[in-house]
Amino acid sequence: MTTYKTIRYEEPEARIARIVLARPETRNAQDTRLLYELNDAFDRAAQDDGISVVILAAEGPHFSSGHDLREPEKYEVMAEHRTVGTWCGFTCGGAEAQMAREKEIYLGFSERWRNMPKPTIAEVQGKVVSGGLMLVWPCDLVVASEDAVFADNTVAMGISGAEFFNHPYELGVRKAKEMLFTSDSVSAADAHRLGMVNHIVPRAELTKFTLDLARRIAEQPLFALKLVKEAVNTAQDNQGRSNAMQTSFALHQLCHSHNQQLHGRLLDPSFLARQKEIASRW
Numbered sequence: 304m305t306t307y308k309t310i311r312y313e314e315p316e317a318r319i320a321r322i323v324l325a326r327p328e329t330r331n332a333q334d335t336r337l338l339y340e341l342n343d344a345f346d347r348a349a350q351d352d353g354i355s356v357v358i359l360a361a362e363g364p365h366f367s368s369g370h371d372l373r374e375p376e377k378y379e380v381m382a383e384h385r386t387v388g389t390w391c392g393f394t395c396g397g398a399e400a401q402m403a404r405e406k407e408i409y410l411g412f413s414e415r416w417r418n419m420p421k422p423t424i425a426e427v428q429g430k431v432v433s434g435g436l437m438l439v440w441p442c443d444l445v446v447a448s449e450d451a452v453f454a455d456n457t458v459a460m461g462i463s464g465a466e467f468f469n470h471p472y473e474l475g476v477r478k479a480k481e482m483l484f485t486s487d488s489v490s491a492a493d494a495h496r497l498g499m500v501n502h503i504v505p506r507a508e509l510t511k512f513t514l515d516l517a518r519r520i521a522e523q524p525l526f527a528l529k530l531v532k533e534a535v536n537t538a539q540d541n542q543g544r545s546n547a548m549q550t551s552f553a554l555h556q557l558c559h560s561h562n563q564q565l566h567g568r569l570l571d572p573s574f575l576a577r578q579k580e581i582a583s584r585w
Contacts, residue, residue, distance in 0.1 A: 327363025332371035367435030417441035461571025468551035519553035
């Protein structure tokens with residue numbers, strides 16, 4: 304892609320790329336175009352030998368409201384994009400199309416971004432909801448404003464967690480269960496205490512602080528940065544993360560199929576009557 308409609312790609316200074324989600328009118332809800340443009344931007348930064356660090360930021364009061372559930376013809380729109388994985392069947396019947404879509408643009412993209420060879424920093428403000436976590440958690444470091452909150456309301460939707468199921472590794476098992484069981488949010492302070500967030504800063508200082516951190520990282524030799532990132536990611540994967548991720552993804556698809564058979568839709572419709580009450584707790 305040479306032009307972007309839903310993101311911006313910036314190079315604020317030498318060796319640093321800054322990708323900005325630019326759908327503030329939807330609180331940066333992620334439709335298919337945004338995710339493919341974001342993936343293209345990450346690839347662009349990864350393949351540019353002049354870039355050492357990538358910042359992921361967002362316009363507006365909130366980082367991301369999650370998946371854009373209002374997107375029409377979401378399976379057909381997949382045909383407009385060149386897929387990056389080898390999975391197929393995006394317009395097939397039954398559970399196949401949904402699984403294919405999520406294996407490509409949800410789990411697939413999040414894993415690709417986690418494993419890109421250059422350090423990445425999420426610059427986070429406001430609300431980060433469900434699918435929004437799948438943009439933050441693949442990043443190596445997280446800098447959050449004091450008003451940031453993190454929530455996953457997918458269990459309330461009748462789904463067993465977001466498709467990139469990194470909750471236990473980000474928050475620990477106990478807090479991950481509480482977050483999912485209740486659909487309550489996790490504050491920036493609690494996220495920092497639990498190790499999910501590296502730094503908390505005032506909202507007005509968020510961009511400057513993140514850029515300063517990126518600058519310090521960019522001073523290091525790039526090859527050493529690439530290798531140490533791979534070493535840390537491999538250590539986590541050897542603890543079982545990759546297998547757990549595949550199991551949780553399969554269970555997530557089972558929830559979709561169950562709801563489709565029971566309610567004729569991917570989500571439990573009782574969520575619609577409760578979503579405002581749930582969101583009020585954030």
